[in-house]
Amino acid sequence: MSERDSGSSGRAKTQSAARASFGAFVRKPVERPAADAQKAPAAQEMRAESAESWPDDAVEVGAIVDAYGLKGWVKVAAHADAGQGGDALLSARRWWLENGRERKSAARLQAKVHGDSIVAHLGGPADRDEALALRGYRVYVCRSDFPALGTDEYYWVDLLGLDVVNEAGVELGKVADLIDNGAQSVLRIEYAATGKDGKPVTGERLIPFVGVYVKTVDLAAKKIVVDWEADY
Template sequence: MSERDSGGSGRAKAAPRSQAAFGAFVRKPVERAKTTGHALEAAASDAAMRVETVESWPDDAVEVGAVVDAYGLKGWVKVAAHADAGRGGDALLSAKRWWLMKGHERSSAPALQAKIHSDSIVAHLGGTADRDAALALRGTRVFICRSDFPALEADEFYWVDLLGLDVVNVAGVALGKVADMIDNGAHSVLRIEYPATGKDGKPVTGERLIPFVGVYVKTVDQAAKQIVVDWEADY
């Protein structure tokens, strides 16, 4: 049993497995047809950064990191991913377009190149031609469409897909909903919230922590929006 998320963008695994090495894909040159003026204009538009609005923002945008600095002199940016490249941060390497938010300003840009560098990810975005343009992006939150996340193994789940799922035990007792995921280093943990009553008789929000490992988590049914666990309500 394992799972991924992206701020929610990571993946937890019952046992570690090797990561695919990052590499460049080289395409053979092909003969290109002559490009018309309209096509050139469209291509230039696709390669540039563009202003976005709340209405044009994708419904499945997931925050995966933030721009922390410029990288080099040619417009590259350095990104601190909310999850490492094997836990959802790899979406930054594969997504063709990044969605950016700084304060209330929204924009998007094509990811022309992206690669792992030390403990971060560096990328060259369309519209950032020099270091000054890259520096202007510091503090920008980076989002990727959930549909652009890499495909998973059958027993893997992105954290973002687990949030909000109902949790019941094998006896059918409702334990609450997944409010968050925690990484304790060895494995991921489900943080579950449920309605409870405080000592003063007033309603409060209770919390349960259940390790996301096969001995406790029996099934994850995303279609039914439910996780079944071997866990007693009074644990």
């Protein structure tokens, strides 16, 4: 079993092997022209967005950090370590941009992996100066635009907030985050506890996201069953 990367922008895959295999995005040196590039110019223009027009399933997957070249391309740092589906930057037809209270969206005309980042040509910016004006914008894509995963693969963003119970039905808490320790992904679980002073505190459990410990992941039921005792 495994998880996959938001997606930073990641995927998780639980597996019985000792090492997990996952990445923020598929590193293929290919350009992916969107169907939007064939549409009328109006469909390619950048447009202002509001809280009402912002998609309910928008997931932050990166941030624009610089311009790329002279023709309006931007350079994006994907949230690879956060596991929020960085590969969706290459496939989503529309990017949603936010900087403070300002929100915009633009058609993704072309995008490709470039070193440790992603570079893209969006509808709107026509030159380097216009691309530079987008530095600092956080990039979102719709969760529905994330690429499909294989069997027993999960996007990190889909695991957050799930209840974790052991095989005896003991509640262990909720998934607050996932950690990449270099060898595998680890579930960081938070639960309500009582401190030595008798006051309520938040406890933490770390459970490797591998098949020997993670038995089932039920996204519909929002529950993960693990082979783990409460006093570990």
